[in-house]
Amino acid sequence: MKSDETLGSDAHLLRSIEETGRGFYVAVGLLLLGVLWGVFAYGTQLTHGLGVTGLNQPVSWGFYVTNFVFFIGISHAGTLISAILRMAQAEWRRPITRMAEVITVMVLFIGAGNIILDLGRPDRALNVLLYGRYQSPLLWDATSISAYLTGSVFYLYLPLIPDIAILRDHSSKYRFLYTVLALGWTGSKRQIRILDRAIAIMAVVVIPVAISVHTVVSFVFSMTLQPGWHSTIFGPYFVVGAIFSGIAALIIFMLIFRRAYGLENYLKYIHFKYLGLLLLTMSFLWFYFTFAEYITAFYGNEPEEMKVFWAKFTGDQAIFFWTMVICNFVIPMTLIGIARLRTITGILVASISVCIGMWLERFIIIVPTLSHPRLPVETGSYLPSMVEWGLMVGCFSLFGLFYLLFTKFFPIISIWEIREGREVGFEEVVERVKSYLPNEEKTPISEGARG
Amino acid sequence: MARWGMVIDLDRCTGCAACGTACKAENNIPFVDPEESARDRTINWMDIIPAEEHGEHNGGGPMMPRPCLQCDNPPCIKVCPVYATYLTPEGIVAQNFGRCIGCRFCMAACPYTVKYFNWHDYRRKDGFHLYENPDVSTRPAGVVEKCTFCHHRLQLARERARVEKRPFRAQDYVPACAETCPAEAIEFGDLDDHNSRVSRLKRSPRARSLLQELGTKPKVVYLVREHQNEIG
Amino acid sequence: MRAYGHFRQGGDRSRGVLIQIEPRRSATAERADKWVSIRPGTETVFALGIAHTLILEHLYDEDFVTRYCVGFNDSVGPDGQTVPGFRTIVLRDFRLPIVSEATGVSVETILSVSRAFAKNQPGVAIGTPELPNGSTRLGLRLAVRYLNALVGNFGRPGGMHLQGEVPLGGWKIPEKDILGQNSLAQPRIDGAKKGFYALADDASETLPQKILTSKPYAVKALLVAGLDPLFDHPRNKDFAEAIERVPFVVSFSSMPDAITRKAHVVLPDAMFLERWTEDVNSHLAGFSSFSVGQPVVRSEDSPLGLEDTLLKVAKKIGGPVAESFKWNAFSDAIFEAAAPLAKAGHGYIAADPIKEQFRTILTRQGYWQEEFKDPKQFWKALLNSGAWWDAGDETQGAGSQFLHPTHKFQFFPNGFDWHLAAMRGQMRQSIERALGLRSIGRNLFPHDYPRPGPKKGEFELILYRPLALISNASAELPWMQEQLGPHVNGRWDSWVEIHPKDAKRLGIRNGDPVELRSESGSLRTQARIFNGVLPGILAIPVGLGRPEGGRWAKGRGADPRVLVRTEKDPIRGMGVSGITTLRIRRIA
Amino acid sequence: MKAQRPNPRTVRAAQLGLLAVFWVSVIGIISWIVRLIQLSLELHDIPSASIGISLVAIPVFLLLLGLANYVFLGLLWDDSHEAHPSTDDER
Structure with missing residues (x-):
């Protein structure tokens, strides 16, 4: 473990930590600009109040809550996907899991932060701690998200330990940090056993927690009596949407870092193909849920529901609705569904389109319902202000910045898991596949004929 | 203990908006500037809204006053994360301006859209503040506010009864809108007292709750208009 | 409005019926049991159409008409020729198809309104004293009075009543000093009481x-x-x-x-809350009353009321002027005027409803009791309750309702004939036209002069004053500005109301900026889609668009009167806005 | 390899510090939840909801805490006799 030879070609994965190119500084600079815009926007909002946004009566929620739901949705990229793939023992997961987990942790902070941005009195945010009440779905969110955050940080950290140990032994930077975080990892059998067991348990724990997070996020809407929100389907609908957008975000990040850090050897077409197919599956699932959601509203034909329904289908929100349908269904179906178009570029375009589509989905869940209240008061409209745009750009930049900085400290692809795949994966898979098949001494055909 | 309620007779109501104006004066409701108003940020605890729907953007129809409906089962209270809005023992849906964190969940949850947000600090310091009612606190930026059934008037009436060394009577307490209504269309009182005018009216066959199907059990009840069909 | 509340849900009586005839669905029309939308300026024809039905279907009060009315049937004039009576004219000239054509109201509706009016008695026909176009329209008032006469509405409970005089005292017409005499010797600057304005006070x-x-x-x-x-x-x-x-x-x-x-x-x-006010209650109340308002908010720097200022000026002028205005303050003058009420022999200080009901009964039986011996005490009570009222007026019989020497209702009023008789053709015609009257033989009869209808693509304009801008100072009040037109969500700005169909045809959406153009001028404002105006009609609220004013009124909204030609009004003497046709278009 | 090596005692202290942070935050969250239950009992504000949620939430946090202890302590006090060169180096 000590020498570079043991690392072999995987030493390439440490290069991004060792060397810093000009591209990095440019990227950080650009992202910092975005963050600064966000900070400036928030400063304006703090001084003048929420009035600087485009919010009004009755559209009292807008970009911030949309971003909250969207970012929390993206967070499902990670932990959930990596946990499911780990549990399913999908071998192709090995270079992907780390990236997915990082997305989760980074984006959860930003998602939860958007709630603070949305507060009229952020100075009183601590009231939630002092006088919180569990009757409010917001408190369910707070609890669920804090559990998910704790869990996903831990879940990101566990598989990092062996890699940190490698860094401790190979890198000249941040020695103290790596030594502390490596927890005295030696790669002993017992340590490996402990770690494997912990990772396995976390993978099991994290899945229900992640599902609970997006379910209670949906409850913020579905627990009210508002038309278009008060729906039992919202929990699973949000979870499916979250995984959908999570995969898309993951693909985008994978492609960015593949290009930036030259990881073509690790992130191969096959990974994108598999993730793309997963994305396609989710796209169908999402479409099914959307269909089920709207067909029940349409068939029920309740006047208040229909006001919101027509606002989305033909009214002032129709452009967002149909763009969403195109982005979330038509484009992925074409670019991934048709084998000829399923190139890396095709998958990238589909992923970007899904991210936009899912953001729009969050938006048109929130705004049309609020702008069409039950009572026949004037219907509202909503146009975000520059402050809201600024904070949105700020949030996305911060997300990117966090991610970029992470790659400067830790390998973005799990070195030990790749190696494990090389060393034990083959035999395991062969064994596993064998176990799937009928035992050799029996002949299935004759058995079938007999039966 | 009393359970305060209101009956609004739409057959008497002329839609003149005197109740809304009285409410603004009584409760120090800030007028937002024209620019803010154009952004749909006007605060109207007692809003005048169309009583029937005439299709989208057609305007018109008879107008009716809409205060906070003071639900017995208020959807807004359930969702408040910090006890800033709560039901008092006498059934008034109260709003604690000092506690509110401004998350606007209650606004999103209220099916009657009676909750209003202070998008800016609308308190005026240009002379208008001299006309403020000293019994009602003004609201800072970033909090939600709503009709409180002129709760301060209940407190004042109680205090007055105590000073005058007599028991407090339900008729001592009337919100500003009910007091002002020139057509005497707004009746206010104790719903639990079966002999009170308000509870008798509430049992009238003309009585309707707004969005009754939601089960919010509003304590503000409307008496619908009688229609005489013989006029073609 | 309290009366309205009582009218609708008065407890022990059946619910009143309200039918509103108006081109625009106003707040009153909203509350009415039926809104009859009518072409602007054709209300007189409509009223006479109802009269036609009442007579044709024998729904009118024959007893009242024979006993108390003059001019219903044909008569023979001094020259031996037959003078057509009201009945003849109405049956001849106001057949329902003709009325329907002119007003745009269906025959069925005219019939049902007429029958409802006849059936729901006691009931009154009320003519808008001030029409959307602002004109006096004597003819319309007359037509409305015909309806009340036909159903025998005068001087009976729930009907029309001539209000009794309020027996005020104290204010004498001052003696004229030399300056005054000289001034009055000069002709009036405004030319009232002669020529076209012969009927106008000013x-x-x-x-x-x-x-x-x-x-x-x-x-x-x-x-x-x-x-x-x-x-x-x-x-x-x-x-x-x-x-x-x-x-x-x-x-x-x-x-x-x-x-x-x-x-x-x-x-x-001073603003109305800072000053003394007094008012002798006007029409529709059904009883005579006198009310006093005292300053409720008064600070050191509150200005004097207009009356107090004038009293001070009179003091400074001295001499006979000071003597004529002998009071130190306006409140003293009101006190002196109100003092005789205490000993009037009728009427009481306003009290709670139960007491008032009791007193109404007493008054109608002819009892009256002096409440206060001391005028100071009376004054104190008056200030406490704010008003004095006399319910006794309603007891007067039908005959006492008509000031005409015959004490009968005149279908053909000739009270001002002598004014017109002296005039030559052209002038007489223009006055008749302005009054909404026309000569039939020697008699004057209500008439809607036909106007050229709007051309293709043109609209007719209605101006109306929203409740929130009812007084001159309203535009200065932010709370009023916040609720200018709740029916279309109008706030802080003017708007033009347009029917959804018209809006769709012209591609105008709610809130779109639009330009209006008429012969007289053009105006920019925003459109509000409102199904309370008929297709082909636009309505704009009046009261905004002040060039000067306080910070909340100045320059806010637009004044639609720039679109309108001014017409002369021979009775009020104040120019009124004529009915205008105009075009509307969206500005990008 | 490199001359400076972090002081093992400081390293150990920092590692235990990390665990302590975990303890503090989990205990903080649990005591917050308990406080909310207490508040809802006091104000008769549907305590059943608070208790119901806490019945799920508290075990989850305790499980996370337990797992953290298992990993931290398990890895730090690794007394297996296999070769572990890097730790040897540190000594």
Whole structure:
């Protein structure tokens, strides 16, 4: 473990930590600009109040809550996907899991932060701690998200330990940090056993927690009596949407870092193909849920529901609705569904389109319902202000910045898991596949004929 | 203990908006500037809204006053994360301006859209503040506010009864809108007292709750208009 | 409005029926049991169409008509010729298809309204004293009175009543001093009481012209109170020019309006909450009353009320003027005026409803009891309750309702015939036209003069004053600005109401900026889609668009009167807005 | 390899510090939840909801805490006798 030879070609994965190119500084600079815009926007909002946004009566929620739901949705990229793939023992997961987990942790902070941005009195945010009440779905969110955050940080950290140990032994930077975080990892059998067991348990724990997070996020809407929100389907609908957008975000990040850090050897077409197919599956699932959601509203034909329904289908929100349908269904179906178009570029375009589509989905869940209240008061409209745009750009930049900085400290692809795949994966898979098949001494055909 | 309620007779109501104006004066409701108003940020605890729907953007129809409906089962209270809005023992849906964190969940949850947000600090310091009612606190930026059934008037009436060394009577307490209504269309009182005018009216066959199907059990009840069909 | 509440849900009586006939669905029309939408300016024809039905279907009160009315049947004139009576004219000229064509109201509706009117008695027909176009329209008033006469509505409970005089005292007509005599010897500057304005008490409509031409003499001083002629006057543009010619202008205004900018002296008037007011209650109340308002908010720097200022000026002038205005304060004058009420022999200080009901019964049985011996005590009680009222008026019988020497209802009023008789053809015709009357033989009869309808693509304009802008100062009040038109969500700005169909045809959406153009001028405002105006009609609220004013009124909204031609009104003397056709288009 | 090596005692202290942070935050969250239950009992504000949620939430946090202890302590006090060169180096 000590020498570079043991690392072999995987030493390439440490290069991004060792060397810093000009591209990095440019990227950080650009992202910092975005963050600064966000900070400036928030400063304006703090001084003048929420009035600087485009919010009004009755559209009292807008970009911030949309971003909250969207970012929390993206967070499902990670932990959930990596946990499911780990549990399913999908071998192709090995270079992907780390990236997915990082997305989760980074984006959860930003998602939860958007709630603070949305507060009229952020100075009183601590009231939630002092006088919180569990009757409010917001408190369910707070609890669920804090559990998910704790869990996903831990879940990101566990598989990092062996890699940190490698860094401790190979890198000249941040020695103290790596030594502390490596927890005295030696790669002993017992340590490996402990770690494997912990990772396995976390993978099991994290899945229900992640599902609970997006379910209670949906409850913020579905627990009210508002038309278009008060729906039992919202929990699973949000979870499916979250995984959908999570995969898309993951693909985008994978492609960015593949290009930036030259990881073509690790992130191969096959990974994108598999993730793309997963994305396609989710796209169908999402479409099914959307269909089920709207067909029940349409068939029920309740006047208040229909006001919101027509606002989305033909009214002032129709452009967002149909763009969403195109982005979330038509484009992925074409670019991934048709084998000829399923190139890396095709998958990238589909992923970007899904991210936009899912953001729009969050938006048109929130705004049309609020702008069409039950009572026949004037219907509202909503146009975000520059402050809201600024904070949105700020949030996305911060997300990117966090991610970029992470790659400067830790390998973005799990070195030990790749190696494990090389060393034990083959035999395991062969064994596993064998176990799937009928035992050799029996002949299935004759058995079938007999039966 | 009393359970305060209101009956609004739409057959008497002329839609003149005197109740809304009285409410603004009584409760120090800030007028937002024209620019803010154009952004749909006007605060109207007692809003005048169309009583029937005439299709989208057609305007018109008879107008009716809409205060906070003071639900017995208020959807807004359930969702408040910090006890800033709560039901008092006498059934008034109260709003604690000092506690509110401004998350606007209650606004999103209220099916009657009676909750209003202070998008800016609308308190005026240009002379208008001299006309403020000293019994009602003004609201800072970033909090939600709503009709409180002129709760301060209940407190004042109680205090007055105590000073005058007599028991407090339900008729001592009337919100500003009910007091002002020139057509005497707004009746206010104790719903639990079966002999009170308000509870008798509430049992009238003309009585309707707004969005009754939601089960919010509003304590503000409307008496619908009688229609005489013989006029073609 | 309390009366309205009682009318609708008065407890022990059946619910009143309200039918509103108006081109625009106003707040009253909203509350009515039926809204009859009618072409602007055709209300007279409609009323006579109802009269036609009442007579044809024998729904009218024959007993009342025979006993108390003159002119219903044909008669023979002094020259031996038959003079057609009301019945003949109405049955001949106002057949329902004709009325329906003119008003745009279906025959069925006219029939059902007529029958409902006849059935729901006691019931009254009320004519808008001020129509959307502002004209007096004597003919319409007359037509409305016909309906009340046909159902025998005069002097019976729930019907029309002539209000009794309020027995006020104290204010004597001052003796004229030499200055006064000299002044009164001069002709009136506005030319009222002669020519076209022979029927008018004053004719402010002509004022700017007269000042500008210095005919019959130059105006040296102008005192303005209660309104802003540079905005409110129909000829406000002329007035703005005229005001420059007057060497001394005094404005009594509580708000910085256009005239105060031009005035040489501004004597700020107190707002209504800061000053003493008195009022003899006007029409529709059904009883006579007198009310007093006292200052409720008064601070050190509150200005004096207009009356108190004038009293002070009178004191300074001294001599007979000071003697005539002998009071130290306006409240003293009110006190003196109200004092006789205590010993009037009828009427009481207003009290709670139960007490009032009891007193009404007593009064109708002829009892009256003096409440206060001491005038000071009476005054105190008056200030406490705010009003004195007399329910006794309703007891008067039908005959006492008509001031005409015959004590009968005149279907053909000839009270002002002598004014018109002296006039030559052209002038007489123009006055008749302005009054909404026409000659039938020797008699005058209500008439809607047909106007050219709007051409293709043109609209008819209705101006109306929203409740929130009912007084001159309303536009200065932010709370009023916040609720200018709840029916279309109008706030802080003017708008034009347009029917959804028209809007769709012209591609106008709610809130779109639009430009209106008529012969007289053009205006920019925003569109509000409102199904309370008929297709082909636009409605704009009046009261905004002040060129000067306080911070909340100045320059806010638009004044639609720029679109409108001014018509002369021979009775009120104030120019009124004519009915206008105009075009509308969306501005990108 | 490199001359400076972090002081093992400081390293150990920092590692235990990390665990302590975990303890503090989990205990903080649990005591917050308990406080909310207490508040809802006091104000008769549907305590059943608070208790119901806490019945799920508290075990989850305790499980996370337990797992953290298992990993931290398990890895730090690794007394297996296999070769672990890097730790040897540190000594």
